[in-house]
Amino acid sequence: MKYDLDDYFFDLNGYIILKGAVQADLISQLNRSLDSFPTLPFKGWHGNVQRMDNNGDAGIELQNIVEAGAPFEQLIDHPSWLDRVKRYCGEEGTYVEGLFIDECFASIRRTGGFFAVHSGGHEAALRNQYKFLNNRFRCGQVNILLALTDIGPGDGATVIIPASHKSNIAHPRFLEEAGNTKEPPEGAIEVHLKKGDALLFVDALCHGACARTNPGERRVVIQRYGPSWGNTRYGFQYSKELLDRLTPERRRILQPIEPRTPR
Numbered sequence: 001m002k003y004d005l006d007d008y009f010f011d012l013n014g015y016i017i018l019k020g021a022v023q024a025d026l027i028s029q030l031n032r033s034l035d036s037f038p039t040l041p042f043k044g045w046h047g048n049v050q051r052m053d054n055n056g057d058a059g060i061e062l063q064n065i066v067e068a069g070a071p072f073e074q075l076i077d078h079p080s081w082l083d084r085v086k087r088y089c090g091e092e093g094t095y096v097e098g099l100f101i102d103e104c105f106a107s108i109r110r111t112g113g114f115f116a117v118h119s120g121g122h123e124a125a126l127r128n129q130y131k132f133l134n135n136r137f138r139c140g141q142v143n144i145l146l147a148l149t150d151i152g153p154g155d156g157a158t159v160i161i162p163a164s165h166k167s168n169i170a171h172p173r174f175l176e177e178a179g180n181t182k183e184p185p186e187g188a189i190e191v192h193l194k195k196g197d198a199l200l201f202v203d204a205l206c207h208g209a210c211a212r213t214n215p216g217e218r219r220v221v222i223q224r225y226g227p228s229w230g231n232t233r234y235g236f237q238y239s240k241e242l243l244d245r246l247t248p249e250r251r252r253i254l255q256p257i258e259p260r261t262p263r
């Protein structure tokens with residue numbers, strides 16, 4: 001396996017920036033779709049997209065945004081990152097090679113919005129783990145954060161602690177502030193992006209976002225990629241009859257997460 005400079009920096013720092021990843025025309029289409037999106041209450045649905053803000057502070061989060069129309073569908077396998085996410089978390093060269101997006105949402109941040117910094121190598125959860133084994137990347141989850149607006153100082157930018165995907169101990173501020181670190185902790189840097197740039201990072205990297213102080217909106221789309229097996233192996237869906245008659249313990253093993261539908 002031959003690696004390039006971005007692979008080197010991804011391994012070293014846990015992130016890379018893909019400059020101009022998405023062309024201006026598609027960015028405009030994505031923004032227009034969001035402009036015409038109805039205002040939803042928390043947990044309200046529009047088609048198969050649900051507003052479900054991850055925490056009260058970050059802003060509006062429109063989950064399952066891939067169902068919001070053709071422009072969003074183009075992001076699923078966008079050539080600017082597809083090969084790279086396959087390489088980092090797609091189990092390349094194995095019998096389970098392939099990708100699965102387990103979460104995709106648009107995040108709209110207005111003045112005051114922030115995202116407490118979280119994650120880090122010390123957590124070692126399989127889902128977000130950073131691994132490089134036998135000359136292969138074997139990450140659990142790699143995120144694409146695509147900027148739909150320019151993101152500079154005061155805009156509520158994503159913050160990261162470079163190389164923290166390899167940390168063995170928690171950042172002391174996490175412990176002191178019980179996971180609600182509004183001010184980016186020591187070592188964190190703001191990631192400033194132009195619209196169309198994408199931040200690619202392993203979820204084990206300490207990350208979050210600083211508070212937006214400017215007026216207006218910061219808009220991004222976040223897609224979380226993991227290995228293909230984040231699903232039933234051959235795509236079987238369990239019947240309602242079976243799920244209804246199982247004990248809650250058994251059901252949780254076949255279906256750890258309830259399907260979420262508008263009905």
Ligand SMILES: O=C(O)CCC(=O)C(=O)O
Nearest residue numbers: 107115157158207208209
């Ligand atoms: O909104 C951001 O910039 C960061 C989002 C984030 O930290 C997350 O989704 O885990």
